Amino acid sequence: MSNQVPLREAPVDQPVTLINAFTVPLHESDRFLGRWKDNARIMAGQPGFIRARMYKSLVEDAELRFINMAEWSSGEALAKARANPEFLTSVRRLMDDPELHVTPRPAIYQVAVEVHPGDML
């Protein structure tokens, strides 16, 4: 349910990255990913969506098995997309699925440090 908690402090007019780290039981991975794709398809059709990548841990007992990084053109665009009724229904379908036991940890991020080979920082 915390996927639907309002995400505060998103700057309205700057690019932001929504990062959502999910705890998912190993045997629910495929079902989770299928449901998540339903959400992602809706997000991919919203104004301001730039790109998302869902990362999967190669470690079987990882606490954070899936991590989604979704880039948006602005905090405002992300806020509007998250309020989309079709998206909310899709998120609810994932969170209410009795065969899934998922803990999401969504928050809004910006890049604090970018590092390239040989950087002296």
Added chain:
Amino acid sequence: MSNQVPLREAPVDQPVTLINAFTVPLHESDRFLGRWKDNARIMAGQPGFIRARMYKSLVEDAELRFINMAEWSSGEALAKARANPEFLTSVRRLMDDPELHVTPRPAIYQVAVEVHPGDML
């Protein structure tokens, strides 16, 4: 300390992403970032390092205040870099700093799904 736990199941010859989500008390953010930059400078000098981005949450009470995404050319390159003595010393300096209370969650990931605008998935 779990930053130094061996990371299993990294495919030797494929690109991988090390993602490390850190819980950090809000008032320790600057000190943490300074120590982390020391680590990152060492990693940025290792063979196979492609890019790292440290993301900072815009939400003050975020459980995962900092998330580092570091791309490596292969699991083998990452494993060698993580065994570098200078790097291990630098990580220890961060984790043993009595003024820092940091929980790292490092794991190795690969992209499971990439989503672009309008993708039907």
